[in-house]
Amino acid sequence: MRHRVQAVIGHSTDEAVFWLRQGEPVALPTETVYGLAAPLDRLDIIHKIYALKQRPADNPLIVHVLDCDQLQEVAQCSPKALHLAEKFWPGPLTLVLPKKPCVPDIVTAGQPTVAVRAPQTALFREVIQKIGVPLVAPSANKFQHVSPTTAHQVYRDMGDVLHYILDGGACRFGVESTILSLLDERHPQLLRYGPIAKETLETFLGQSIETVSHAPQTGAHLSPGLYKKHYSPQTPLYLVDDLANYQPSGGLRDAFAKNAAHVFLFPPERHLQKGEFVLSEHSDLQEVAMRLFAIISELDAAHYDAIWIEKAPAKDIGNAINDRLSRAAHFDLRAK
16 A cells, blocks of 8 residues: 655656656656656566556556667567658657567566557656666556646646656647557558558558557457547546537437536637637647647546537547547447
8 A cells, every 4th residue: 555645746857767766656748648657677666557557457558768779679670660660750659569578578468569669758758868778658647537748637647646747848749649560560550549640651651551449358458548448537528520510409408508518629600608618729630639638637627517529520630539539438429
């Protein structure tokens, strides 16, 4: 049983490294979401991460490296994998590859594969350099809660169990990395939508990519983000196609009207009313993604009875937005 602590939010990578060396996980900013980090060779801290997050053992962690040299220390790399890494790293692309023996089984859910990426954020990279080994880092929130995109969101969810949160400001992308499996290079698989679009990867590779939307019924997952239910607020979240023109019926009328928050992706063609919010005043999907988890977290803490939000256009990062919303939604009322 861990004693309750009170996290400090700060800007010192030296402080983050200090706590890692003391055997404590720390929250670090990436360009996607904040991660809960541990050195790859510290099984004691990795076990703490699973316990603090209440994360199932069948859900593997992503290994964060500096570059292709560190990638080849933890994974078996084909020329295609290195080509992708050289093109998209540092950045929000995770590659699933055969692992090397130095990667502990707890990181990979006992599988012979490992998920690896090189983050962009300078503070995260500085911690990797100072600690001297790759870092594992799932999102810095309790399992299936909304992923944090600011240090204060981390504090709200985990401030009583962490010692240090490294504040790097708001995350640039706001949704987790794209995950691509290269275990069968003839048939690569997209395991999670993210900031790098499937179409971009297909163009670069010159081949089609299969999309895998959910984990198998039994056994360990190849990567994070495959649970059907994920990223969920406590407040019931309703997902619809077009919020401005949605007409609720039956028992949904009360949920739509009474103390409900309505979240538009882009400005509607009228003035906003009380309880209505817009994710991007500039109709920019990238801005929608960047603010998505933050506004869901804020509205969840504001004690609304329901949150209503509309889906994004199914293109580019819009696919990642819809993926997160569909896993977060308590009620998916989109047209089938």
